Amino acid sequence: MEFTCLSRGGCFYFPPCHMFEVCGFRIQFDCPMDFSALPIFSPVPLDFYVISDEELSTHPGNGSFNLENVSEEKIEKPLDVGSLIKAEPWYKIINNLRLWNPSFTDIVLISSPMGMLGLPFLTREKDFSAKIYATEATARLGKMMMDDLIAMHMEFKQFYGSEDDATPQMKQILAVGCPCTADVKDCMKKVETVRYGEEACYNGALVIKALSSGLEIGACNWTINGPKRNIAYISSSIFSSSNAMNFDYLALQEETIIYSDFSSVESMNDILNDTSGPLTDNLTALSSNEETLANLLSDPAESVGESEKLSFICSCAVQSVESGGSVLIPINRLGVTLQLLEQISASLDYSNLKVPIYLISSVAEELLAFANVIPEWLSKQRQQKLFSGEPMFAFVDLLKEKRLHVFPAVHSPNLLINWQEPCVVFCPHWNLRLGPVVHLLRRWCGDPSSLLVLEKGLDAELALLPFRPMSMKVLQCAFLSGIKLDKVRPLLKVLQPKVVMLPENLSRLINTNTESFTVFSYSEGETLRVPNLKDSLELEIAPDLAMSFCWRKLQQGNIDIARLKGELSLNCGKFKLLAENAHVATDQRPLIHWGQPDLKKLLNVLSKMGIEGSLQQSDAESSNVGVIRIHDPTEAVIEIQESRTIISVADKKLSARIFDAVDSVLDGV
Template sequence: MKFKASSLDEEDPKCSNRSGPFDLEEPLVRKRKKVERPLDANDLIYAEPWYKTVKNLHLWNTSFIDVVLISSPMGMLGLPFLTRIKGFSAKIYVTEATARLGQLMMEDLVSMHMEIRQLFGPQESCFPHWMKWEELKLLPCSLRDVALGKDGGELGGWMPLYSAADVKDCLQKVQRLKYAEETCYSALIIKAFSSGLDIGTCNWTINGPKGRIAFISSSIFVSAHAMNFDYIGLQGNDTIIYSDFSFLNATEDIEKDHNNFFPTTHDFSCPRNAENDGQELAKSLLHVDDNMEETQKLAFLSSHVIDSVKVGGSVLIPISRLGIVLQLLEQISASLDVSALKVPIYIISSVAEELLAFTNIIPEWLCKQRQEKLFSGQPLFGHVELINEEKLHVFPAIHSPKLLMNWQEPCIVFCPHWSLRLGPAVHFLQRWCGDQNSLLILENELDVELALLPFKPMAMKVLQCSFLSGIRLQKVQPLLNILQPKVVLFPKELKLINSSKSTAFSIFHYCIDETLHIPSLKDKSELEIATDLTFHFDWRNLKQGNISMTRLKGELLREHGKLRLISGNVQQSSEIRQLVHWGSPDLERLLTVLSSRGIKGTLRKAISGSESENASVVLVNDPSQALIEVKEMNTVITATDENLASIIFEAIGSILDGI
């Protein structure tokens, strides 16, 4: 956790002299970079906001996407960028809670964007002026890195925001699921299991004919508000794709925990832990209570909030994670009661009222402690009582007449947007940035120096806080020992972390825009056959290998990810069916069999340039003329004598497998 005061006015004059694509085009730019002055507000781009999405999203052929799995409400924010692309027709799966929370977040973002758009007016074209190369070259190096990325290839990821109509269209394409509810896509069974990170967040499992796959996103074992991480539901999968990237924002954990992590080598030799050992590991995971540390962070924040309001300062909290906001509300209100302070708390958002109402009617998505409140007749969260006691006030906008009548300072305000570039947070920062008694609470992932640049000089205190947002590295190895996969796919960023410990699974590393080939874990598919069809089995032993086969006639169905063969309306015939052969005949053996039947032939090469150029040819000249062409996909018999053709056919069938 970091605490910063007015030190924000001190600029770091250092700037990277890294060469980029523009240095080759313009030597003057390279010279300018070496003496580049510190950033100020005039260096920023004043225009209607654009939003950074996946790299090269505009180049994707979305018609190739079959399924989209969304693991969190925050992930929903990017969905309309994808669904509005022409040709998109994939199935989208998301939990019911994530769909509703994501809808509210998208609607709020569109509302805030429309407000700021009124300031800049309608956009002149679909390509803003600041995205032109000549303008990008003039940007300071730090801003150019934001616009282009470190490698200069991320400019195509910037997109104009979607509209309210895009949001509505996106939601119509979403299929909503409960935790552990099965849904089928083709031969795949898809399920969502709680990840514990926030309300409605999940991990996914896919069970198909060729194996079982689990996706692990950012997860928390024990949550104070959401349902806990259901890792038991992830057991029994062949492959695990580990996509918890929270470690990228926790460098101190990487330094501390890398010795307890996993190797980068492939190792199949280590035996798996016994069931009892797995249970003990599960207990050890849960005994380390990360929730206690998070509670201490909330108490720490509340103490600074109380300190600020005691001296007449106001507090601004533009935090995006719903669970953290709900817990902070409870912690701060309790601290105010203990301190006997009567300071109003405001939540200002176009969707705040709907959001708070929704959180109080979803006990099945919450942790057991919250569910127990329901059975005892208490509200699931503390904001219900705070509103009833008029300690918490909820308004849709800062210009709401009721807010203007109710407003008083000092106060505590929860509002969007965490970027500090749009929404009510911008107005409150402009009001309080010069007040040394006021406090701004931000999440640690934000570049605070750049975010606060428009509000300098900054006397307001700034408190950055990093909340637990995923699995700690020291818990990854015990978790995988419990899940016991055969193959684990990690992001390449974890490849540098090494240890001497062996694993019972094979490890691969994936990265963006690269195809990763992993060994097939299951080369056969299973087929359920109806009992009445088993009476028609007529087994035939094959010449190649110790295999027996039979032919069945029925209706092939695919249900719940499984293949089934039933009799259906197909009538079984009592007639003897002609054998179906496959494979290519051995020509030398064929000549021997033909000779035993009084047929003489010779092996010839196909005529160059003919349709049968790639075929092998047997020319029959006694007792009459005939031609046998053995091609890659079939064998063709040509003869003027029908009886001779039948004998040749029978000879070929005698050396081939058939049923």
């Protein structure tokens, strides 16, 4: 098996991407887009302010765009709003993915909605024919995100026009523009959706199954079972989730594990700065008791910490509203948005504050409608509400009470009519360059009473550059996005694999002298070759064939052997031998021999049968060829080579007798 890490990703919005080959098939994990370059572009100017041709021609974003010039400019003077590129944004895809011919990819597995945003660029490649698998919820949410991105990007197209004026250097660095609606529709036609625990059989050789990761609604890990290897792929996962179905880690007990949750690697970097000793010293004294490990993995402290974080955001939001300010929450995570919507509305009620809550997105209405009809993808707490006759989410009551207002865009006529301040607004973030967040930030950036809630991981200094001077309060929070560092080894102890592939930095945690599994470290851009654990393959034999065994004992060794004839099939990752329609009696089949006959032993057998002969030196150059010349009853020649024995004789009866003699000194079945 060959495994290549194409990208380690960067955060929840940019998951890792890998390529690996197993059983002759090439499989790609996830196909994300990198939005980290988006902040270098300037948002659409306020009121569609017209930029002069002279300004455009001299701006780094046009004509004279050069990386060396930009880097020198950063060194010479501080970055300001004039340094941003005034052009239609382009996006980055994974550079290492360009090194792989997409026509040779057989399968693409999508683990989360963010992991499928780059699919339209992959599926439109010539000769792309891979099978794409994703859960039903991931496919729906991913499509909504792509549709929303296209809708918000249209604002740039309307301002700058549809002409492709990006320089060759920009195309080389950023690679792709925004996908179009046709690309998304064509991409979704090639996606095969699955449910949690549902088996999908690819080409009869691989059985693929999606299992809940708990990261987001519909997000999943994967198991791949084949004739030679059983693999579990662990993406970013959360053991206990308030909205999504919990992390189904017990179903990942396979012999080979690909660990692809880099969130613990990021947190490990902070720990490494505070300690000089190896981390393994602090983790070797880990209990092997299953109950203890299970309690450690299900520790509620993780959920309590997230709840306290959300409560703090709510308290800050209430303070801003009480002081007359508004709250802007640009977050693209459905689960976090639904939780904040629920808790902020409750906090406002508790404080007796009657302010409107707005959800502004081109897919907001579709998103809420979808979230309300997917109980099978939600946590047990949400499902229990459904069984009790309660709404699964608070937004249902908020919509009925007209406290929550849903609009597709900031310029929607109904929004302009109903707009009230102070208010709380939820919208997508897209690095503060696309969509409603740009207009609302421009409106409130000078208000010291207003609050902006951002996710950690976004370069706030660069993202907020176009909105300076910023009087608005900014609260940056890090939401749980994967398995915490202290749960990595307990998880592996529970799963008990034979082989584990870990990110290079994370592999420091594993003391291979005390663990029962072998660790392979991988790094970005390098190919890792992992040997097969199985020297032989398993074969299922039909009962009627198994009953017809005719055993033959070998001459050397205490081994019995039988010969079978049937139809060999590969189905659901298992080889099976089925009975043929036409049966041939075992005693009527010609024997299959192997090995090389011993010349002296063969001469003795021939002599006992009344056939006289002698050894003769072969004329062949190879010394491995032996010749027996028969003198009586008639002349014949037996030529024994490495791979075959040739009997040359005119008498058919003598030929049959010689064959019987050779048969008696060889093993056959």
